[in-house]
Amino acid sequence: MRIAQIKLRVITMALKSPFYTHLGTVTEREGIIVEVIDSNGVSGYGEGVAFSTPWYTEETVETSLHIMGDVLIPLLKNQPINHPEDAAILFQSVRRNHMAKAGLEMAIWDLYAKQSSKSLAAVIGGTREKIASGVVVASDSLKSCLNQIEKYLEEGYQRYKIKINPNQDYSLLAEIRRRYPELPLMADANSAYTLRDIDRLKALDDFNLLMIEQPLASDDIIEHALLQKEITTPICLDESIVSFNDAKNAIELGSCKIINIKAGRVGGLYEAKRIHNFCLSRGIEVWCGGMIEFGISRAHNIALASLPGFTIPGDISASKRFWEEDIITPEVSVKNGFVGVPDTPGIGFSINEKRLKETTRIEKVFKFENK
Ligand SMILES: O=C(O)CCC(=O)C1=CC=C[C@@H](O)[C@@H]1C(=O)O
Numbered sequence: 001m002r003i004a005q006i007k008l009r010v011i012t013m014a015l016k017s018p019f020y021t022h023l024g025t026v027t028e029r030e031g032i033i034v035e036v037i038d039s040n041g042v043s044g045y046g047e048g049v050a051f052s053t054p055w056y057t058e059e060t061v062e063t064s065l066h067i068m069g070d071v072l073i074p075l076l077k078n079q080p081i082n083h084p085e086d087a088a089i090l091f092q093s094v095r096r097n098h099m100a101k102a103g104l105e106m107a108i109w110d111l112y113a114k115q116s117s118k119s120l121a122a123v124i125g126g127t128r129e130k131i132a133s134g135v136v137v138a139s140d141s142l143k144s145c146l147n148q149i150e151k152y153l154e155e156g157y158q159r160y161k162i163k164i165n166p167n168q169d170y171s172l173l174a175e176i177r178r179r180y181p182e183l184p185l186m187a188d189a190n191s192a193y194t195l196r197d198i199d200r201l202k203a204l205d206d207f208n209l210l211m212i213e214q215p216l217a218s219d220d221i222i223e224h225a226l227l228q229k230e231i232t233t234p235i236c237l238d239e240s241i242v243s244f245n246d247a248k249n250a251i252e253l254g255s256c257k258i259i260n261i262k263a264g265r266v267g268g269l270y271e272a273k274r275i276h277n278f279c280l281s282r283g284i285e286v287w288c289g290g291m292i293e294f295g296i297s298r299a300h301n302i303a304l305a306s307l308p309g310f311t312i313p314g315d316i317s318a319s320k321r322f323w324e325e326d327i328i329t330p331e332v333s334v335k336n337g338f339v340g341v342p343d344t345p346g347i348g349f350s351i352n353e354k355r356l357k358e359t360t361r362i363e364k365v366f367k368f369e370n371k
């Protein structure tokens, strides 16, 4: 795989509606679109999914831009890549910075699939032709949550995720359950609780939730294991799992029964596949998480979610859930609760060049000398 140049574009787009979590409300999304171009002019695309500020993990758009441009791309210039796994292994010499690594590694996966004239799903071992779609209802008002659920039910989503915290949990879930007793419902706490809240968390067993996602702090692996023994609702880990070893340790300790896999959070598709394969071998269900991302990362998520162990509808909603106009064409759409898995080469979506151009704020080009 002869890389001729890499382009990094920082794009910014306003969300159609505010995305509330107890850690902050996202109204505008910055992201890094990575384009890896080979010596024949074929382009592979990836996306750096770090947020503008370090509220979800320690990475930001700025740290990712620095690590991509000043550390990871120089590594790629000095080491020929024959397969995307070579890039993942090459990047292991750099500590953490998983979202920066993933943005580049996933662009190389897309390029490799296109060079092989295969879909990305086929190249990574996907087995599904369509994936079940879930949606996040991210609001701090009961009225808005109920309105969103009503709207998304009409659009056919198969799983509903509500944001909770100690100031917004039992009464919100009770009202949702009163109106929708059979709704496939889960809650994401984004580490809003501690073990001191154990009685509050036990009370949520009343609602037959599919899972409670990341109730405690990302490094509370032992505490999650203690909590899981006290509640019947399955714990799902998100922020706690940034590597294969995190997944292995959490499963061995009984810290979770479900894992939310986000390729961006774990450093790319190579590590995401390793976690998937291990969970499959241990009977741990996984689903594909979202990052309020643009269409490139959403396209990669569709391929990832086509692997056999992704048995729970993930946070892979339609482009229109977040954006007036996405940077890919066609946009991701949900039909009867499913998203089709493209069988065309690579990620299976083209770039909406006009939209990419009008949303690009910064562009950096890195040329490779082909020896
Ligand atoms: O992208 C989506 O559809 C959902 C995104 C989402 O729920 C999250 C993205 C990033 C941080 C959190 O707020 C939350 C999560 O923790 O999964």
Ligand SMILES: [Mg+2]
Residues within 6 Å of the ligand: 188, 190, 213, 214, 238, 239, 260, 289
């Ligand atoms: Mg989460």
